[in-house]
Every structure is written in C-alpha cells, then in structure tokens.
Amino acid sequence: MNKKRYAVIGGGINGLAVARQLLLDFPDATVVLFEKEASVASHQSSHNSGVVHAGLYYEPGGLKARLCRRGGELIGNYCRDNAIPYDECGKVVVALQEEELPRLEAIYRKAQANGVPGVRLIGSNELREIEPNCIGLGALHSPKTAIVSYGQIAARIADEIRERGGRICLNSPVERLLEQGGEVRVELADGEVFDTVFDQAIACAGLQSDRLAERSGDQDTPRIVPFFGQYYVIDEAFKSHVKGLIYPVPDPRFPFLGVHFTKRIDGQMTIGPNAFISFGREKYDGRSVNLADIFNFASYPGFWKFAARNLPATLRELKTVVSEASFVREAARYVPTLASVGIVPAVRGIRAQAMEANGALVDDFVIRQHGNITHIRNAPSPGATSSLAIAEYIVREVMRR
Numbered sequence: 001m002n003k004k005r006y007a008v009i010g011g012g013i014n015g016l017a018v019a020r021q022l023l024l025d026f027p028d029a030t031v032v033l034f035e036k037e038a039s040v041a042s043h044q045s046s047h048n049s050g051v052v053h054a055g056l057y058y059e060p061g062g063l064k065a066r067l068c069r070r071g072g073e074l075i076g077n078y079c080r081d082n083a084i085p086y087d088e089c090g091k092v093v094v095a096l097q098e099e100e101l102p103r104l105e106a107i108y109r110k111a112q113a114n115g116v117p118g119v120r121l122i123g124s125n126e127l128r129e130i131e132p133n134c135i136g137l138g139a140l141h142s143p144k145t146a147i148v149s150y151g152q153i154a155a156r157i158a159d160e161i162r163e164r165g166g167r168i169c170l171n172s173p174v175e176r177l178l179e180q181g182g183e184v185r186v187e188l189a190d191g192e193v194f195d196t197v198f199d200q201a202i203a204c205a206g207l208q209s210d211r212l213a214e215r216s217g218d219q220d221t222p223r224i225v226p227f228f229g230q231y232y233v234i235d236e237a238f239k240s241h242v243k244g245l246i247y248p249v250p251d252p253r254f255p256f257l258g259v260h261f262t263k264r265i266d267g268q269m270t271i272g273p274n275a276f277i278s279f280g281r282e283k284y285d286g287r288s289v290n291l292a293d294i295f296n297f298a299s300y301p302g303f304w305k306f307a308a309r310n311l312p313a314t315l316r317e318l319k320t321v322v323s324e325a326s327f328v329r330e331a332a333r334y335v336p337t338l339a340s341v342g343i344v345p346a347v348r349g350i351r352a353q354a355m356e357a358n359g360a361l362v363d364d365f366v367i368r369q370h371g372n373i374t375h376i377r378n379a380p381s382p383g384a385t386s387s388l389a390i391a392e393y394i395v396r397e398v399m400r401r
Contacts, residue, residue: 002026007186007194007201009174009212011035013045013150013384014376015204016157017391023164025395031166032196034186036173041154043206045384047284047349049231049262049273051245052076052086052146053382056093060113063365064382067393069114071386072146078388079148082156085265089244091145092127094136094334100249101138107249108140118143133241133337145245149265150384177201177216179371202374202394207281207352209377218370222354222362222377225297225306226281229273229351230320231262232327232343239269246334254313255306255361259320259330270346271331274320284348305359354378365390367398374398 006029008019019033037043052072058065079086095104104121111119119142122130127139158168173189184201186194205212210224246261256275263269277297280290297303307314319326324343332339354362354377366378367390374394383390 001028003028003030004199005030005196006032007177007184007196007198008033008204009177009186009201010204010206011037011040011158011168011170012043012204012206013041013154013157013387014206014379014390015202016040016154016161017387018202018204018394019161019166020157020164021388021391021395023161023166027164030196031161032194032198033161033166033168034172034174035168035170036189038171040158040168040170041151043282044349044352045154046151047347048150048384049270049349050147050149050265051262051385052148053385054091054111054116054119054142054145055114055382056107056111056116056119056140056142057250058110058114059364060110063367063393064363064386065114067365067386067389068382069116070392071382071389072144074388075148075153075385076146078153084148084152084156086146086148087263087265088144088146089263090130090141090143091245091247092131092134093140093142093247093249094127094134095138095249096136096333098137103249103252104138104140111140111142116142116144131243131246133335134246135334135336147245147263147265174212175215176212177203177373179217179373182372184372200372200374200399202399204376207350209352209375210354213370213375213377216370216373216375218368218373218375222356222366223296223300223302224281224352225300225303225355226278226293227256227275227351227353228278228286229275229349230286231270231272231346231348232324233268233270233346234338235342238338238341239267241335241337242269248334254316255310256313256317259327261331261335268346271327271343272346273349274317274327275351276317276321278350281350284350286348300355300357302355302357302359306355306361309359351380352378353380367394369398369401
C-alpha cells in the first residue's frame with residue numbers, strides 16, 4: 001500500500017497522463033494536479049496536428065524511439081477502450097528528387113530498427129494507388145500512423161483522474177516547488193503555499209518548463225525557445241484529393257520538417273505547419289506579443305547561434321509566414337491538383353522546443369530528477385503520441401531510481 005502524496009504540475013496531456021499513472025499504480029496515494037488555466041489541455045495539447053506517430057524518424061535506442069512506439073500502442077488502446085475516435089489513415093513520406101531516395105532508405109532502416117509495424121518502401125506506381133493525386137519518385141508507407149483529437153483524450157483522462165480519487169486544481173498557476181527535508185511544498189503564483197505537503201512532485205509545464213525548473217532549483221538550461229506552426233484547412237471541395245498523411249523527406253539542412261498534408265479526425269484536410277519564432281510562448285492568435293518572452297529568447301546566446309546557422313531555413317519559413325500562396329505552392333509540389341486551392345487559417349501551435357546554450361536543438365526527450373522533483377524539460381513532437389508511455393517511464397523508472 002502506497003499512501004504517498006504526489007503533486008503534478010501542468011494539466012496538458014503529459015501532466016494528466018502522469019497523474020493517471022500514479023493513481024493506476026498507487027490507488028491509495030494522494031494525487032493533486034495543478035493547472036494554471038481554467039481548463040485542462042489549453043495549450044499545445046489542443047493546438048497540434050492530432051497525429052499518432054508510428055516512430056519512423058527517431059534514433060533507435062533513444063527515449064523518443066522507445067516511448068513513441070509504446071505510446072502509440074497505448075493511445076490506440078485508450079481510444080478504443082473509451083470510445084474516442086481513432087483513424088489509422090496511414091502516412092506516406094514522399095521523395096520528389098533522386099537525392100532524397102538515400103535519406104528515405106535511412107528512415108526505413110530506422111523504422112525497422114524501431115519496430116514500426118507494416119512500414120514499406122514503395123515505388124511511384126504504388127504511391128499513386130495509396131494517394132492517387134500525389135507525385136513522387138518513391139515513398140515510405142506507414143499504414144499504422146493514425147489521427148486523433150488529443151484534446152478529447154486529455155478531457156477523458158481528466159475525468160478518469162477524478163473518478164480514481166485524484167484532485168485537479170484549475171486556475172492554480174505554480175510559481176515554484178520548494179524541497180526541504182525530503183518533502184516538497186507547492187508555492188502558487190499569488191505567494192500562497194498549498195496546504196498539502198508532498199513526498200514527490202512531477203513538473204510537466206510544457207512551454208513554461210524551463211522557468212519553473214529554474215525557479216525550483218534545477219539548472220537554467222536547456223531553455224525553451226518557442227516556434228509557432230500554422231496550419232490551414234483546404235477548401236471542402238478539394239479535401240478528397242488527399243486520403244491520409246503526406247510528408248516530405250526531412251532535409252538535413254533545415255531544423256524543421258516543412259509543410260505537409262494532415263487529415264484531421266473531423267474529416268477536414270490541413271496543410272502545414274511552417275515553423276517560425278513565436279513572439280509569445282502562449283500567443284496563439286499570431287497578432288499579440290509578450291515582451292518578457294521576446295527578451296527571454298533574444299537575450300539567450302543559444303538563439304543567435306541557432307539563427308546564424310539556420311539562415312536558409314529562416315528564409316524558407318518566412319516565405320510561408322508572409323505569403324499564403326507560397327504555403328500552397330510548397331504543398332502542391334506533392335499534390336499538383338491543389339496548386340490553386342483556397343485555404344483558411346486553422347489551428348496554430350507553439351512548439352515547446354528546448355535549446356542548448358550552443359544553439360543546438362535538443363533532439364531527444366529530457367526528463368530529469370532534482371531531489372524529489374522530476375522535471376520534463378523537453379517533450380516536443382512526438383510528446384503527445386508518447387504521453388501515456390512517458391507517464392509509465394516517469395512513474396515506474398525515473399521516480400524509483
């Protein structure tokens with residue numbers, strides 16, 4: 001019997017998954033989740049593509065590879081068990097040029113090493129059978145890649161936490177975690193210290209993870225540098241031109257993937273996202289700014305080192321930011337029948353990307369313990385796919401070290 005007391009900071013899908021896992025493994029424990037907004041999943045958990053990634057790209061043996069594969073299975077099972085829509089629409093990664101074919105084969109080898117089910121290299125004829133309007137010299141087909149609503153999953157997990165006796169404190173921003181004598185106190189933003197003393201705390205603060213970690217005694221790097229990604233919905237009349245997901249072969253010259261086609265669980269078809277610096281960690285409207293957030297990245301030497309190394313990528317992404325026509329042209333390279341399609345802005349996400357002081361983007365998940373406090377310091381894509389597996393890993397491995 002475990003009657004320990006656990007605090008979870010952050011009501012996104014990762015924090016919710018951790019709180020649920022604690023209650024599954026320790027049903028007699030006290031679990032309190034703190035969320036600064038008026039509802040759970042208000043940030044990246046409800047501002048994303050909705051893709052359940054299969055684990056194609058990730059370095060074999062790394063946390064991303066391991067937890068994405070396990071997480072995808074758990075998300076699928078959770079959706080089926082809870083009657084949440086789940087669509088295995090499949091995905092093709094398409095090579096348009098000869099120089100991309102060796103990179104496509106390298107992805108295939110990684111996918112095989114990661115145990116991705118059903119993945120195959122296909123030629124142009126078979127590509128047209130899967131995606132009749134898509135052109136390409138060849139592709140990698142991942143039939144098990146799926147789509148969901150992570151916001152809907154998060155809402156169900158929140159209900160389950162309450163059903164299992166956990167407590168969710170909304171409108172409760174946390175300023176810092178204070179550890180003394182093997183116990184952890186939660187100080188809220190208004191200066192009040194929460195009345196329960198906890199044995200352990202898990203911080204899943206997403207876009208604010210570096211700030212909370214530093215205020216709670218952890219080191220100040222890596223730092224979160226926010227990049228927004230804008231999605232657009234294509235005209236209803238054209239959505240049948242794409243059946244599932246069409247992705248480009250990643251270009252090693254650029255830090256982000258580039259524009260691609262993503263079917264949504266509501267049946268709409270989107271193109272996107274681009275990737276450009278966000279002038280606010282939580283400014284999803286694309287018009288307002290947060291001066292403190294701007295100063296935070298502009299005063300970070302790592303940001304300028306990153307920017308200097310990635311000027312071509314910056315120019316590529318800037319075109320799609322300032323011109324919807326450029327956005328469509330980029331997508332139409334793969335589906336020429338959509339060259340003149342109309343688009344309207346859809347969801348805008350902000351990626352909680354950790355960056356080192358030398359300007360390197362942190363590639364793998366970073367989950368770090370500091371005394372009796374565990375911090376998720378980096379969990380961008382496939383963080384949502386991996387959420388239930390990240391929770392297992394934290395509760396069953398990290399916290400037992």
